[in-house]
Amino acid sequence: MSKHENGVPENHQPWPEFKLPELLSSDTLRDLHAAIESDWDLLRRSACQTAAGRALWRQVIRDPLAELFAGETYLKNIYEKIKKDKLNNAKEISGVILAVRTLWFDSKLEAALSSVDGGGSQVVLLGAGMDARSYRLSCLKESSVFEVDFPEVLQAKATILEAAANSSEEHHHPIMTAKSLTRVAADLAEDDWLEKLQTSGFEPKKSTVWILEGILYYLSHAHAAEVLNIIAEKCNLTKTVLLADFMNKQATTLSSSTFRFYCDWPDQLLPSIGFADVTLSQIGDPDAHFGLLQDPMNLFNKLRNLPRTVQIHPDDGTPCGRLYLLQASGSPNQTAS
Ligand SMILES: C[S@@+](CC[C@H](N)C(=O)[O-])C[C@H]1O[C@@H](n2cnc3c(N)ncnc32)[C@H](O)[C@@H]1O
Secondary structure: OOOOOOOOOOOOOOOOOOOOOOOOOOOOHHHHHHHHHHHHHHHHHHHHHHHHHHHHOOOOOOOHHHHHHHOOOHHHHHHHHHHHHOOOOOOOOHHHHHHHHHHHHHHHHHHHHHHOOOOEEEEEEEOOOOHHHHHHHHHOOEEEEEEEEHHHHHHHHHHHHHHHOOOOOOOHHHOOOOOOEEEEEOOOOOOOOHHHHHHHOOOOOOOEEEEOOOHHHHHOOHHHHHHHHHHHHOOOOOEEEEEOOOOOOOHHHHHHHOOOOOOOOOOHHHHOOOOOOOEEEOOOOOOOEEEEEEOOOHHHHHOOOOOOOOOOOOOOOOEOOEEEEEEEEEEEOOOOO
């Protein structure tokens, strides 16, 4: 079967085959993941959970580092869920939302880079977690990439990459595909993260693609607004592209102790703070599908067919939790519509 760069089968099959990835036998990694499980809070551990999702969906996401970043426990958790889904003939398989989200960000990033500065833009990942785009996307070859996350997350990531580089298993050796990669330890809830980014080499006047994948809803409303405003202000200085996912209010009720910021109308919020071109996609839309959501009766397709104002699903009384994928851009010679 032929595949494009992201590994998405061109003549797609209904469901990929799932296998539990083999792990690197390394004491360093085992000890590190044990410490992550016992010492990290939910916020930080979400970095490994997300990597586990990508590792299990490797038929469509080529990310050979994902299983090392995830660790055994998270891999097994999601593998068991997927096995159950298959047994129950579920309409949605666990992790599909994550797979679609990752592929959407990959494809929009690639398109944004090819439309801006011949690929030579800066790329900033806020809440980068265990994202491995700098090792898996060739569209970053002219880009300076900055990853921002908590210091302990970035330190663990560096340790895992070092263990992978020193391993005898060649397919795990990390090979950088970005022009450069700089890790910036910062808390997005503090007011010095932009300063730290700049001290690390980020150039405010250079065109930039900002990736906010799986991060905004972990922030308070005030901090999320501040982060979005800071990025919007950059539109006055240079060509700026924002790629971000937003939960609506109903989605945050799934875990109200974890999820904080929500926005039901991000396609209205972003123009109001200064972005000029804003497009919103929902999981299952033509550009957020990737052949993984064929069944018209799966949750995402059912939601897309309901008006966005509907809060409770009329069929079963469940909350209409939605994940919106937003692309927005702006530049000094463009004005917000
Ligand atoms: C769900 S993970 C997503 C990681 C990555 N973007 C991905 O898609 O694989 C959320 C990440 O945001 C980070 N994060 C959450 N709150 C943060 C904050 N206040 N400052 C910096 N990073 C934060 C967490 O440490 C975690 O790595």
